[in-house]
Amino acid sequence: MAVGLELLDRIDSPDDLKRLDAGRLPELCAEIRGALLRYRHGHGGHIGSNLGVVEATVALHYVFDSPNDKIVFDVSHQSYVHKMLTGRRAAFTDPAHFGDVTGFTNPDESDHDQFVLGHTGTSISLACGLAKTRDLTGGSGNVIAFIGDGSLSSGVAFEGLNNAAEQGGNLIIVFNDNEMSIAGDFGGMYGPLARLRASNGTAQPNIFNAFGLDYRYVADGNDVNALIAAFRDVKDIDQPVVVHIHTTKGLGLETEPDPEAAERDPWHSDHCDLSDAHAHAGRCEASHWLNPDSAAGKPDDPRKHYGKLAMAALEARFGTEPGLTVVVPATPGSNGVTHAFRERAGRHYVDTGITESHAVAFAAGIAKAGGMPVVATTASFFQRAYDQFFQELALNRTRVTLLDFLGGLSGSDNTHSGAYDLTMFANVPDLTVLVPTSREAFLADLAWATAPDDADGRGSSASHATGPVVIRVPGSPILDAERAGIDLPQALSAGAAAWSTAGGAADRSVSDPLRYATTIHGSRVAILALGNTYPAAAQAARSLEDELGSPVTLIDPRQCSTLDTDALESLRGDHELVVTLEDGQLEGGWGEKITAYYANHRMPDSASGPSRNPRVINAGALKEFTDRVSLPDLQRRYGLTPESIVQRVREALA
Amino acid sequence: MAVGLELLDRIDSPDDLKRLDAGRLPELCAEIRGALLRYRHGHGGHIGSNLGVVEATVALHYVFDSPNDKIVFDVSHQSYVHKMLTGRRAAFTDPAHFGDVTGFTNPDESDHDQFVLGHTGTSISLACGLAKTRDLTGGSGNVIAFIGDGSLSSGVAFEGLNNAAEQGGNLIIVFNDNEMSIAGDFGGMYGPLARLRASNGTAQPNIFNAFGLDYRYVADGNDVNALIAAFRDVKDIDQPVVVHIHTTKGLGLETEPDPEAAERDPWHSDHCDLSDAHAHAGRCEASHWLNPDSAAGKPDDPRKHYGKLAMAALEARFGTEPGLTVVVPATPGSNGVTHAFRERAGRHYVDTGITESHAVAFAAGIAKAGGMPVVATTASFFQRAYDQFFQELALNRTRVTLLDFLGGLSGSDNTHSGAYDLTMFANVPDLTVLVPTSREAFLADLAWATAPDDADGRGSSASHATGPVVIRVPGSPILDAERAGIDLPQALSAGAAAWSTAGGAADRSVSDPLRYATTIHGSRVAILALGNTYPAAAQAARSLEDELGSPVTLIDPRQCSTLDTDALESLRGDHELVVTLEDGQLEGGWGEKITAYYANHRMPDSASGPSRNPRVINAGALKEFTDRVSLPDLQRRYGLTPESIVQRVREALA
CATH class of the missing domain: 3.40.50.920 (Rossmann fold)
Structure with missing residues (x-):
């Protein structure tokens, strides 16, 4: 049953929001935050990122005039609050309607949603395009790209940044910096970004300035009125500008009552319980995706199950194979590359950020020098590395192994479907694509793909692979059969x-x-x-x-x-x-x-x-x-x- | 017949180079430059970029110890000088051996070549991988990525930059800044880069510092001894560093005797003769690819021929269709998007840099707002946008037209082959792929793909496309038949x-x-x-x-x-x-x-x-x-x- 919410229940559109006195917005944000916490328990989802952007989303819709002003949410996993404010409240507040909307923006649901998205980093490019047409055709309105610090590691996001200033004209890039990617942030840019935060936005080098962009900083990105002031300041601006807001991912999670809390260490912002039983605010990977309560105690899904098996098999070899390296473009947890494994793996594990193209090219470099890389991510994300399959892998015959998770049919949404993985992989010349049908076959394939070169450096296909190999991780039909003991x-x-x-x-x-x-x-x-x-x-x-x-x-x-x-x-x-x-x-x-x-x-x-x-x-x-x-x-x-x-x-x- | 070269003829390997007194290196560079100019006339190729890096390549091989020290040339179209110094001199100095080597690095030719490359931006990622294995396995040697300012616009290059500092350890990124991409440099980062040059490398924001990287500047990147000093300074460095060298693309071209020079305006560095009859140094697109003398007077190849037809057809509509926009990720000239067209097109034309992913997402944004974008590039480069075909084009049903040049079979090298284009495009759900067989059909397809929406905003497939369309530009079998008047x-x-x-x-x-x-x-x-x-x-x-x-x-x-x-x-x-x-x-x-x-x-x-x-x-x-x-x-x-x-x-x- 839906919980009554004094303010949120009045909001069927951004116009309703704008009628609220600004002084009451913190109360509205608290209601939204409470609704997200209840939704987490009943439905699950990308709760941490949405909790972090409650105030920013309210402020955007309070200041701007969507859909005439167009907001493009990068990836759009953080669009729950946006959906609540644009006529889709019940899908998050009424358990009878949970699941009525997708977890991403979708123009079929609302004119306030610009694009169907689910992959990272294209919001700036899309926003540049919206602004380009506006300016060519004499249109009006603000164009806003909303992108997180994790997403900014994605190459296409930099391509977009580099084009924004060149293009000129109104374009507002809200940079939502919660100091977290899916797991941690990885990359050389995050040091300078930390110094930028520490200096209240004044320190150089400023990466946005380096791309020719104007820049503003909002130190408390969870202060709705500070955000409103900042957004009002840039509304209708005549040039591209970055508004860097510092937010707390998962804000509100730590206030949830926890019956076991007394038995634990106090939660600190630098401590992250990755048991998946709890999650909390701040730099905590466990707040990225939260399962509903109904999932508690359920066995691992195929990705986690086979991923853990693969990592265990590789880990057993780390001691004797110094070049064996697991490369994950930012999505370890969902594919069974657990926090504990990563800590034990040490230098054998690299999180490259949300960078499939780099990850695959990087792996080719590792292989060329005699290392043995395994790149693990989700099938549809591998689409980002299609060109690298041709050039860095196949043409160079590098011994790179790709672990293809969620390949094939599943109940996934449209942006994450693996139904196209074999079409993508198996038509690339000289790329071997293995499709194991059991746990044993999966591990045998992994062993074959990654076995060290023979003494002569060549080997035959019977002993080990001699070039790049894709291994499609088995899905639930196989895991279900194995769990049921079907012979x-x-x-x-x-x-x-x-x-x-x-x-x-x-x-x-x-x-x-x-x-x-x-x-x-x-x-x-x-x-x-x-x-x-x-x-x-x-x-x-x-x-x-x-x-x-x-x-x-x-x-x-x-x-x-x-x-x-x-x-x-x-x-x-x-x-x-x-x-x-x-x-x-x-x-x-x-x-x-x-x-x-x-x-x-x-x-x-x-x-x-x-x-x-x-x-x-x-x-x-x-x-x-x-x-x-x-x-x-x-x-x-x-x-x-x-x-x-x-x-x-x-x-x-x- | 090969011209005798006093110094170059002695060099069969970098060891031979190292035996030369540093004082004679300018003389060697002059010999190499002369050889490149002769090679241009007899064979053609990426002459401008190679002329620009003569000194840098000599200095690299003078200071470093390839192949123990590993040099990764980005794209590797600028590796001619490297090949001359690593045992493949005759392929550039002896007309009987022109064509014996590829125009790109190739490990099958030499241990000094790390990778088969031809696409942009992966050198830093590959170098990170080489360095990673070195450090994991207790190896030694420097790893050097050599990348141009044009290539730096490519998303994967930024992904690599962001990972370099995070990884740590020896990694030297030589940033070859000749102020030119394939055509001009386009992007917001080039302003701050210009200020960096003007300040002798001291100005902030410094984009490399923003990625957490150490930085050095060499103002005269065509001074071989200055480069040697700079490279010696960073050799065996224990952390990633960028060495920014300012070079002149095409250096030496303007000194060629030109019988018609007197009849022309004097060439200035801000003046670029795009007639393809001449080329010169500096910021001149015409120096990027130079045909051999034997190509003079030949008719356009299919890419230029049909590309010009397409641009003419679109240009005729610019006056009445303000949202009609041609988007080219940095490769206009080879596909018939001439300099003259671009100047006339004005805001209807956008060069996005070497950014296929951004270009396609940008086009989706243009289309979503009601504009009509046409993205033109080479088939194999479109591989970089594979994920955008799914998400930004097909799932969003955006009316984006992709002009697919050099699709299908051709005599191309292995990194630029179009033999895989239809496998790539035609298996993406909801992407229409047209394959016209005549000039008339090509233009009819273009008209259908780009015709304005009907009044109701929908339309049927008989009147115009309702979603994304790929048009494969006809190749030489069709153009040859048309030119021969075959009915x-x-x-x-x-x-x-x-x-x-x-x-x-x-x-x-x-x-x-x-x-x-x-x-x-x-x-x-x-x-x-x-x-x-x-x-x-x-x-x-x-x-x-x-x-x-x-x-x-x-x-x-x-x-x-x-x-x-x-x-x-x-x-x-x-x-x-x-x-x-x-x-x-x-x-x-x-x-x-x-x-x-x-x-x-x-x-x-x-x-x-x-x-x-x-x-x-x-x-x-x-x-x-x-x-x-x-x-x-x-x-x-x-x-x-x-x-x-x-x-x-x-x-x-x-």
Whole structure:
């Protein structure tokens, strides 16, 4: 049930806000802060950043006239307060409506939202564009980019800063400095920024001045009236200006009643409880993303689960492999790169800031000098390093391993979907893309990708990788099967022996991760199930065996960057139907390559006997964006459930 | 024939250089400069930047001990002098060996080359990685990143700067400031940089200090002994440092004898002859890339030719469409965005620096506010904006047009190949990718992509685009056919009438660029020829008609982002073979989608009569890197010549 809020309940738009006396705004901010704390418990989300910008958001809407004045929130994870003030209050105050809005700005929800965002650092560029059109077309209004100190580490943000002064005209960049990125702030610019804060904004070098920009400083960025004064001062300014506001991330968290507090050390601003049970204000990574109370005690999600496994496997080697290095562009916690691991890893761990391009190029440098880098981040964030896959990784054949988290289908929002990861990775020449289907395969792939060079510095694909490797971290279909103790036909044990004879290539074994593993030898139908589709395929194979009276072939391809043509050739004659399954986009994806292989390599059918050219059908994701559609719904939509696989085979055989 | 050079001829390695007395180095630099000027006439290349760094490169190799000390040249287009000093002199001094080496660093050529590079801004990141491994593994040696002021506009360079100070340890960033990017320098940081130069390196704000870095300044970056002193001063330094050297791009060009000089205005350093007939030192775009003498009088290449056409078409609308804006991330000249056009375009033109990510996000902002942006750059550079295609363009449905130059196959080097452009663009949901096959189609596509919104702000695909559009600029197969006056079956004239009946969809016409155009109606064989493959396909179709005695169907698909299933369905029954042709990578490309469409949409064959499921074969590029392989060789390798198309059809029909 929604809690009654005296002031906030009156605000359906910024106009309502403007009717409040400025003297009552601190009270409004307290109401909003209380609402966010309740929302944290009931729904969870990016609570810390929103708590930090309560006053700044209220002040922006009090001073400026959105949507005529246009506010672009960088990443837009900190837009909850903005949504509360622009007609979407109930989505944060009424549990019945939690989830009615996205966690990011979205023009489909409101004219006050300029863009669908979720990735870092483009707010200044977007704002430059809004201002450019305004100035070319004789429009009016302020354009405001709102960007945090963590986001400022992102290269495109600097590109935007560098263009802002060149362009000229009204553009207000609110730099929300809470001294925190997702984890800590990392980078050489943060020292000078600290001196800027300590000097009340007067010290040089001032990075914003260095980009040719005018600059103002607000020491207490959680004082709503100080912010109002600062924003009034720059409203309708005729040149770009940076308003640097110093805020406290998670402000309000430490005031929550905590029944266990007495048993703990007092919380200090330099102490951060990373147990995920608590979070508090200030420089505390644990306040970045907060789960709802209902998540308490739940087991790790696949990212954390497999991420922790990977880090443990690497950590065991740090003592003997000094060049082994984990590189994380700012998102460690969500991918199981825990605070405790990082502390133990010491110099073997580098947080590069929100810098996927740099992180991948940096890793290439590490590899070139003989180190062994592993870059871990979320699939959709890797999109930022696409050019580096070509140049720094593939063309240079550097032994860099990319751990691709949240790849494939999930219930994610549209800006973080991993449905496009294999299309991105697997079409880059000379990039090996491994798609393990079990914990054991995942760790074996990691070991193969990162094993030290042989003495001769080369090695074969059977012993270790010789170039860049992407490993797609398994998702919930695989983790769920492992947790349920489901006994999937295994690629690495029985399959190995089976395959070594089936392929007719005695000199290669299934320990070569580039070979497909035939885990059930059958006939008539072959199911090639990539990655997360493998558990459903195994279930479908069992059903089809019952239905057809004899086993169907099941193949775990294990990788999707090259075709194992021996495996494909071996299916001719015995199999009239080949089914490919992938939990990512079909167009540009993996299954179509199988289809095209058979289409372009037809063999004459013998006069009698079955065709040597199997029919191929593909199941996978449509080329579309999806936004918080549940994984089971997506699996049904794309024909990836055991039932729909069986049905599709049945129709094809009819 | 090679010119004898007293000093340079003695240098086969940096060790030979170190044996020279420092007093003779200016003489050596003069020899190198002379060699570069001769090389310019005989071979062409990035002469201006190399002329600017003659002294800096000599000084680096005189002071440091490559390859133990590792030099990473950003982009590495300025590495000619480095190559001359590291055993590859003849490739620049002996016309018989011109072309023996690439125009960029390449470890396959020499241990003195750290990386294959060609794209901007990653040198600092790569150097950080080299230094990281050195420090983790107890190695030794200096690591040096050599980066220009133009390259510094690139986001990843800032990401690298921000990480350098955080990392600590020996790292020397030589900042080669010649006050020029590819065209001019654009950005707010260049004002403070100018003040830094004017103050002999003492003024604040100092952008390098703002990133936490130590800093030195060398006012005369073309004084080899001043550079030697500065480099000696930082050699073996225990922390990152920036050595800012002020150099003159193209130094030496203005001393070339010029028979027409008397007829011209005297050249001043603020005057730049952009006629491409001459080039000179300093802030002169014309010195960036210089063609060999043999290129004089040659007609424009396809990039310049179609780029000029596009700019002319847009310019004609500037007067009535104030929001129409051409955005170029720093590479105007090579794509036909001439200096004269830029001057006339005024505020309708923006050079953003070498910032593809920003340029695309900026364009999204322009579009969101109602402007109409066109972003023009080279296909492989667009790789830097891959994430923006998803977030700022597709998810936000912004009407941004990307002009994709040098897309598809060409004789380019490996870092600039466009063979991967359609794989990159056409698999992004909601991004329309047009592939015109003639000058008329190109301009029609541009008009469709950029036409103003209808009064209701929406419009249909027949009148104008409603979201982001990529237009692949035609390449030499099309331009050559147009110049030769070859009469290709046209999509827009005869084809229109033909198609409007063939598709059975009277409400759609071929003026909708998303529909395939059937330009020859035939039977048995259908050739679907995308973009640059269309001229060869038309020739093959004529040969096949002669051979088969009746016409084969020829289709210009015109786009590759959606399937025209009406067109594909219409081929059933009459056609036993469908051939797709594309001049880009097959894997993840376009043809495989056609193959998969038919494979996944089989129809029951009638008891008598031809199959309703045509066989599909695909021709296109292998998934591989190629380096300066000529286009005819690539066309032969990939089966894209008229002869190989005919041969493949003949075999398939046999």
